[in-house]
Amino acid sequence: MDEKEGMVGRSGDDEVQDALAELARRNPGEAGQAxxxxxxxxxxxxxxxxxxYGLQYWLWYLLPTKWCTDLTEHQQLAATLGAMFDLLEMPRYAAACTSETTMQVLTAWHEGRDAGFKALEKAMNASGVQPPDVEEILTWGRVMGLQENDAFLATAAHLEMAIAAGHLAPGARGWRADAERITGEFLTSPSAVGEQSRLERIHSERMESWATSRGAARARLTKMIASRIMSPAAVPEDAEARLAPVRWLLTLASTDxxxxxxxxxxxxxxxxxxGCHRFDWLTLTGRPRSESDIPEAWTLRELVRQLGAVRRSKRTLVLTPAGKRLARADTATLWSAVAAALIPFDPAEGAAAEVVLMLHLTEAPNGYFEQRAAVTxxxxxEGWHAPASGTPIPVNDVGWLMGALHRRLDLLGLLHRQHSLDDPGDRLTDTGRATAQTALRARALRPRTDAGFGW
Incomplete structure (x- = not known):
C-alpha cells in the first residue's frame, strides 16, 4: 500500500520496534496493548x-468477537493500535482505528450478535474496499476456495489503491458503480502476460468443486460434462421464440x-x-377455471419467481427491480437468465435436474424409466435420503423430483417428445442442448455456500 512506501529504506520490523519504543516511553501499558x-x-x-480491508475486518469483527473483554477495552485496543499507525506514518490506517464508524461497530457488538453483524456489514459495504458483486461477471461466495479467496483479497487491495489514487471516492455520488467497474476490470484482466485472469481461475476452481462427487454415478457424468460447459454456449437462433411465455408474463407485469x-x-x-390461446396450452374443457388447471401457467409463474422478477402486491403481481431490467433486456441477456433458472431452486429438485440434463447431453439412454433409475x-x-425413513430416496419420489425440470423444458419447447413405442425417449432440441449447457454452467459457477447434502 502507498502508506508503507516510506518504509522502504528501513525494514518494517525496525519501524515497528521504534513505534513500540515510543509508545512505551509514553505509557508502558499502552505499548503492551499495541x-x-x-x-x-x-x-x-x-x-x-x-x-x-484486513485492518477493518480485524477492528470490526475479530476484535469484538475474539477478544473476550468489555467495550472500554475494545475501544482502548483500537485506539492504541491507531496510535501505533500514527507513529508509523500511516494516517489512513490510524484514522480507521479511531473513527466514529469503528466505535459504532464495537458498541453494536456489545448490544448483541445480530446488531454486531448488521453494523459490520453496513460498515464494510460503505468502506470502499469491500469487493462488490459485479453483475454478469461474479457474485462472491459465502464460502470461497483458495483461488477465490486470493482474488477477493487482491481485489480489496486494488480498491484501496484506487482510493489512494483518487479514482474511487467512497460516499461520493456514483461511487458504487465505480467500485463495480474497477472490480470487474481487475478480475477480468490477466494478472501477468500469458496468465489466466483471476475470474478464469475462480471459474476453474468452482467448476472443479461442482464436478467433485461423493458417488461414482454422478462423477462419471460430471467428468464428461465439465469440459463442455467451461465456455459459454452460443445464443440459439430461436431463443426469442422459446422465451415468448416469459417475455409475455414480464410484459403483463410491467403494465399499470x-x-x-x-x-x-x-x-x-x-x-x-x-396464455392458453397464445401458446396452445392444452385444456380439457377449453375454458380453464384457474392457474391450477394448466401446468404451463403455474410452471411459468414458478420460473419467473425464481428469476426474482416479480413480487406480489395485494392481489397483483408486479415487477421487481430485477424484473424491470429483464423486461427491457435483449434476447441474449434474458435467455442467459432463464437458462440459469432452468434448474429448480429447491435443492433436491435441483440435484435431480442436474443429473437429467447431464444424461441428455451425454446421449445416455433417455427413456423416462432409464432416466429415473440413473437419477436415483x-x-x-451423493447422500440424498428420504426425510422420514433415512433410506435413499425411493425411485418413485425421484420421479416427482424430475417433474419440475420436465415442466420447464415443456414450457419453453426444448424437448422432442416421444411419439411411439419405437422412439427411444424424449430428446433435447438443439436449442434445448444449448440451454442445458448454459444451465449447468450457471449451476457450476454459482457462488459457493455452506449448504450440505440431505432431503
Missing part, C-alpha cells in the same frame, strides 16, 4: 502485510396495475386463458 493488537492483526508477519390475481393469489382466469442411483451416491 503489540498484542498488532501481532493479532498481522499474525506476526509484519507491517507490510497490512491492508485497509400489474397482473391480476385471484383471492387465492393465483393468476386470474383471464390471464390463464390468454446418482442421488443415492
Amino acid at each position: 503489540r498484542a493488537a498488532f501481532d493479532s492483526l498481522t499474525f506476526g508477519e509484519g507491517v507490510e502485510t497490512v491492508t485497509l 396495475g400489474g397482473i391480476p390475481l385471484t383471492a387465492n393469489h393465483t393468476l386470474a382466469r383471464a390471464v390463464v386463458a390468454e 442411483e446418482a442421488m443415492a451416491g
Whole structure:
C-alpha cells in the first residue's frame, strides 16, 4: 500500500520496534496493548502485510468477537493500535482505528450478535474496499476456495489503491458503480502476460468443486460434462421464440396495475386463458377455471419467481427491480437468465435436474424409466435420503423430483417428445442442448455456500 512506501529504506520490523519504543516511553501499558493488537492483526508477519480491508475486518469483527473483554477495552485496543499507525506514518490506517464508524461497530457488538453483524456489514459495504458483486461477471461466495479467496483479497487491495489514487471516492455520488467497474476490470484482466485472469481461475476452481462427487454415478457424468460447459454456449437462433411465455408474463407485469390475481393469489382466469390461446396450452374443457388447471401457467409463474422478477402486491403481481431490467433486456441477456433458472431452486429438485440434463447431453439412454433409475442411483451416491425413513430416496419420489425440470423444458419447447413405442425417449432440441449447457454452467459457477447434502 502507498502508506508503507516510506518504509522502504528501513525494514518494517525496525519501524515497528521504534513505534513500540515510543509508545512505551509514553505509557508502558499502552505499548503492551499495541503489540498484542498488532501481532493479532498481522499474525506476526509484519507491517507490510497490512491492508485497509484486513485492518477493518480485524477492528470490526475479530476484535469484538475474539477478544473476550468489555467495550472500554475494545475501544482502548483500537485506539492504541491507531496510535501505533500514527507513529508509523500511516494516517489512513490510524484514522480507521479511531473513527466514529469503528466505535459504532464495537458498541453494536456489545448490544448483541445480530446488531454486531448488521453494523459490520453496513460498515464494510460503505468502506470502499469491500469487493462488490459485479453483475454478469461474479457474485462472491459465502464460502470461497483458495483461488477465490486470493482474488477477493487482491481485489480489496486494488480498491484501496484506487482510493489512494483518487479514482474511487467512497460516499461520493456514483461511487458504487465505480467500485463495480474497477472490480470487474481487475478480475477480468490477466494478472501477468500469458496468465489466466483471476475470474478464469475462480471459474476453474468452482467448476472443479461442482464436478467433485461423493458417488461414482454422478462423477462419471460430471467428468464428461465439465469440459463442455467451461465456455459459454452460443445464443440459439430461436431463443426469442422459446422465451415468448416469459417475455409475455414480464410484459403483463410491467403494465399499470400489474397482473391480476385471484383471492387465492393465483393468476386470474383471464390471464390463464390468454396464455392458453397464445401458446396452445392444452385444456380439457377449453375454458380453464384457474392457474391450477394448466401446468404451463403455474410452471411459468414458478420460473419467473425464481428469476426474482416479480413480487406480489395485494392481489397483483408486479415487477421487481430485477424484473424491470429483464423486461427491457435483449434476447441474449434474458435467455442467459432463464437458462440459469432452468434448474429448480429447491435443492433436491435441483440435484435431480442436474443429473437429467447431464444424461441428455451425454446421449445416455433417455427413456423416462432409464432416466429415473440413473437419477436415483446418482442421488443415492451423493447422500440424498428420504426425510422420514433415512433410506435413499425411493425411485418413485425421484420421479416427482424430475417433474419440475420436465415442466420447464415443456414450457419453453426444448424437448422432442416421444411419439411411439419405437422412439427411444424424449430428446433435447438443439436449442434445448444449448440451454442445458448454459444451465449447468450457471449451476457450476454459482457462488459457493455452506449448504450440505440431505432431503
